[in-house]
Amino acid sequence: MRVRVRVNGAWRTAEVWPGASLLALLRDALGLCGSKNACEQGECGSCSVWLDGELVCACLVLAAQADGREVRTVEGLTTGEDLHPVQRAFVEAGAVQCGFCTPGFVVAVVDLLSRDPDPDEPRIREALSGNLCRCTGYQKILDAVRLAASKLGGSSP
Numbered sequence: 001m002r003v004r005v006r007v008n009g010a011w012r013t014a015e016v017w018p019g020a021s022l023l024a025l026l027r028d029a030l031g032l033c034g035s036k037n038a039c040e041q042g043e044c045g046s047c048s049v050w051l052d053g054e055l056v057c058a059c060l061v062l063a064a065q066a067d068g069r070e071v072r073t074v075e076g077l078t079t080g081e082d083l084h085p086v087q088r089a090f091v092e093a094g095a096v097q098c099g100f101c102t103p104g105f106v107v108a109v110v111d112l113l114s115r116d117p118d119p120d121e122p123r124i125r126e127a128l129s130g131n132l133c134r135c136t137g138y139q140k141i142l143d144a145v146r147l148a149a150s151k152l153g154g155s156s157p
């Protein structure tokens with residue numbers, strides 16, 4: 001079937017099988033491999049994207065459900081060579097090891113800070129509870145969120 005989706009501001013069209021997920025559409029058909037494919041069960045958050053402004057696990061959404069809608073991926077956060085402030089904070093805080101979970105965390109943190117620019121620790125933990133990391137022990141990720149919040153100084157990411 002043919003699907004047309006507005007991805008990071010540009011309309012894209014692709015042929016997919018009716019059971020294809022939004023994640024498969026993004027990665028396999030459109031070549032946007034920033035969103036990672038780990039569990040394919042909505043458990044790990046590594047495939048997080050925005051669909052019409054709402055954070056979703058792209059592995060749980062059918063490509064067909066995204067037809068005619070707006071998708072924003074981690075690739076949409078950067079301008080040219082410049083990292084997004086949240087991405088910079090992850091690097092500076094040492095919150096990246098293998099990096100497989102990082103795009104999903106970055107998307108979740110941008111989403112959190114857009115709704116709450118100065119979240120307290122329980123709020124951060126709750127917002128990131130759907131994202132799994134097998135490497136960092138999470139402490140440096142929490143540090144990165146605080147650093148990103150201070151870098152942004154209350155402005156929306």
Ligand code: FES
Nearest residue numbers: 039040042045059
């Ligand atoms: S791959 Fe989608 S939540 Fe894990």
Ligand code: FES
Nearest residue numbers: 098101133134135
């Ligand atoms: S840095 Fe490896 S899974 Fe998070």
